[in-house]
Amino acid sequence: MIKEFIQLVYPDYCSGCNQQLQFSETGICSSCLVEVRNYSLIASNIPFGRNIVMKEIYVFKNFKNPLIQKMIYEIKYNGNKSTAYTLGVELGSLIKRSKKVVDFDIIIPVPVSKLKKQQRGYNQCQLIAEGVSNIIKTPIISNYLIRNNNMTSQVKSSRYNRWLNVDNDYQLIKELKNGIRILLIDDVVTTGATINSCLNAIQKNKKFNITVAALAGNKFT
Numbered sequence: 001m002i003k004e005f006i007q008l009v010y011p012d013y014c015s016g017c018n019q020q021l022q023f024s025e026t027g028i029c030s031s032c033l034v035e036v037r038n039y040s041l042i043a044s045n046i047p048f049g050r051n052i053v054m055k056e057i058y059v060f061k062n063f064k065n066p067l068i069q070k071m072i073y074e075i076k077y078n079g080n081k082s083t084a085y086t087l088g089v090e091l092g093s094l095i096k097r098s099k100k101v102v103d104f105d106i107i108i109p110v111p112v113s114k115l116k117k118q119q120r121g122y123n124q125c126q127l128i129a130e131g132v133s134n135i136i137k138t139p140i141i142s143n144y145l146i147r148n149n150n151m152t153s154q155v156k157s158s159r160y161n162r163w164l165n166v167d168n169d170y171q172l173i174k175e176l177k178n179g180i181r182i183l184l185i186d187d188v189v190t191t192g193a194t195i196n197s198c199l200n201a202i203q204k205n206k207k208f209n210i211t212v213a214a215l216a217g218n219k220f221t
């Protein structure tokens, strides 16, 4: 009732196609959701730098697709939290389908720096993780892996330097139990440098069974 009233005053629009949303829809319209379901990917034994992950799971296998790019823009730069959550639910359903093969003890969202979180007001990976957690009923652990604030301007530096920079930015500040199965959640995986850096921080002293999941990945086939 309250939601319907709010929508009459401030109608919500689909972050994919800009159509006005029905009362039953949140963030994304049902036809864009159908579109999203056509492009998913589940792959096994994937290398990220020196790390091998069990699986990688993407709602969209190719981050260059215009539809997912628009949605990601809405999530990251336009404060569209409901789209992050709704796509998180999609990702959760995909993961649930692959659960016959792999199960998890905890979800770790890729952290953003305190500064970024202040500017944006939220960590979009946390919102995506909440959608996933709601479907696969696995707890989210957000206070173990952190991102440091000392970000040098990544725009100016070369791709190789960017890779090196990002590598010191993540830190595991509490110890994880041995043998725990981790689901690491990002918004978009492009070069893989962020994921590699998180994996290095998580696996500094111990090896874990890790799966990477994101809204969009970098597979072009």
Ligand SMILES: [Zn+2]
Pocket: 014, 015, 016, 017, 018, 019, 028, 029, 030, 031, 032, 033
């Ligand atoms: Zn739409």
